[in-house]
Amino acid sequence: MFTPAITGTGVYVPPHAISNDELVVAFNAYADRFNAENAAAIAAGEVAALPHSSSEFILKASGIESRYVMDKEGVLDPARMYPRLRQRSDDEPGIMAEIAVEACQKALAAAGRTGEEVDLVICAASNMERAYPAIAIEIQKLLGAGGFAFDMNVACSSATFGIQAAADMIRAGSVRRALVVNPEITSGHLEWRDRDCHFIFGDVATAVLIERREEAEHGFAIRSTRCATEFSNNIRNNNGFLRRTRPDGLADRRDMQFMQEGRKVFKEVLPMVSAHILHHLEAEGIEAGALKRLWLHQANKTMNDFIGRKVLGRDPEPGEQPNILQEFANTSSAGSIIAFDRFSGDLAPGDLGLICSFGAGYSVGSVIVEAF
Ligand code: CO8
Numbered sequence: 001m002f003t004p005a006i007t008g009t010g011v012y013v014p015p016h017a018i019s020n021d022e023l024v025v026a027f028n029a030y031a032d033r034f035n036a037e038n039a040a041a042i043a044a045g046e047v048a049a050l051p052h053s054s055s056e057f058i059l060k061a062s063g064i065e066s067r068y069v070m071d072k073e074g075v076l077d078p079a080r081m082y083p084r085l086r087q088r089s090d091d092e093p094g095i096m097a098e099i100a101v102e103a104c105q106k107a108l109a110a111a112g113r114t115g116e117e118v119d120l121v122i123c124a125a126s127n128m129e130r131a132y133p134a135i136a137i138e139i140q141k142l143l144g145a146g147g148f149a150f151d152m153n154v155a156c157s158s159a160t161f162g163i164q165a166a167a168d169m170i171r172a173g174s175v176r177r178a179l180v181v182n183p184e185i186t187s188g189h190l191e192w193r194d195r196d197c198h199f200i201f202g203d204v205a206t207a208v209l210i211e212r213r214e215e216a217e218h219g220f221a222i223r224s225t226r227c228a229t230e231f232s233n234n235i236r237n238n239n240g241f242l243r244r245t246r247p248d249g250l251a252d253r254r255d256m257q258f259m260q261e262g263r264k265v266f267k268e269v270l271p272m273v274s275a276h277i278l279h280h281l282e283a284e285g286i287e288a289g290a291l292k293r294l295w296l297h298q299a300n301k302t303m304n305d306f307i308g309r310k311v312l313g314r315d316p317e318p319g320e321q322p323n324i325l326q327e328f329a330n331t332s333s334a335g336s337i338i339a340f341d342r343f344s345g346d347l348a349p350g351d352l353g354l355i356c357s358f359g360a361g362y363s364v365g366s367v368i369v370e371a372f
Contacts, residue, residue: 020066024054118147161227227363230361295355
């Protein structure tokens with residue numbers, strides 16, 4: 001048996017940032033246009049008028065100030081309201097593979113490794129640009145990696161579930177070095193025309209390199225991982241390969257994009273996550289007070305404040321539970337890994353920390369790490 005360890009992380013940041021103010025201007029222009037075009041139906045009570053969005057609400061409800069996207073123009077065009085990405089031929093890298101490779105190369109460089117030394121690639125994300133061949137196999141080829149590769153999707157928890165899968169294989173010896181990569185182009189499946197959620201998500205790609213602690217000089221040993229799921233319809237996307245077989249399958253239906261009952265998610269996921277972390281720590285014989293850092297999923301600042309208080313039994317000190325959502329928004333599976341990438345370099349050997357993600361499914365995954 002070997003001890004798996006995270007020895008490098010990498011973050012690809014997309015080229016365009018959108019502030020809350022820019023987003024709200026575009027949404028309100030779209031709403032005005034919609035209301036004008038549907039004035040008669042609205043007056044007859046057949047269609048509901050779209051109210052304006054507001055930057056103040058967004059900041060207060062979520063803590064989000066801006067987000068990165070792969071294409072800004074399409075998202076902010078009131079006549080379109082989703083990204084415009086160029087068609088690629090089958091002979092060039094797909095866009096998910098392209099941004100994933102950038103994140104992987106940063107993670108490899110951080111660990112002083114090359115793609116040829118990797119023998120497992122897991123592409124773990126909340127949506128895939130195609131069904132097959134697996135995006136992970138394309139990434140494997142672009143990196144010159146050996147071994148094998150596969151895709152997996154557990155929505156916001158994809159990164160931690162991917163880390164558990166890779167860590168278990170490294171522990172057992174079937175794999176020597178693994179990349180778990182999370183290319184999240186959430187702008188492609190967010191409903192930018194829905195005021196309740198148009199501000200929530202952003203694009204990014206993150207990667208972690210996991211190898212045998214015995215072969216690394218520094219990094220974070222993975223002490224333990226724990227994953228859990230519980231079915232819920234409160235976060236859902238019904239787009240899928242059977243779409244064209246359904247009577248209204250090709251219609252511009254709301255449920256073809258991200259949908260959620262935000263309030264219910266908030267209420268139901270919080271106790272699930274706090275209990276999950278506390279049980280995981282207890283099972284490992286670790287006092288919450290021994291954790292130097294919590295790198296939490298980045299969905300909502302109030303949510304993270306609550307989880308931090310529940311786990312630590314007090315208000316977290318500044319820096320103990322860093323948020324990156326103000327800059328990146330919710331990047332689905334990548335959020336906790338961005339926080340880990342940005343806020344782990346100062347930990348001393350022996351320091352303990354916990355990475356935790358949660359979201360659709362419902363799903364929750366936690367990874368206890370120890371710096372060396
Ligand atoms: N501007 C102004 N007012 C607004 C806006 C807006 N943009 N949006 C809503 N309002 C209004 C509402 O209409 C409501 O008005 P009223 O009180 O008159 O009915 C009022 O503001 C309050 O609305 P809410 O109750 O919806 O507001 P909340 O305080 O609950 O905040 C949040 C909304 C921020 C969405 C909050 O509920 C939340 O963060 N919930 C948890 C969400 C979460 O963590 N979800 C996880 C999803 S991520 C995941 O699992 C990955 C899925 C895959 C990725 C998908 C990528 C696209």
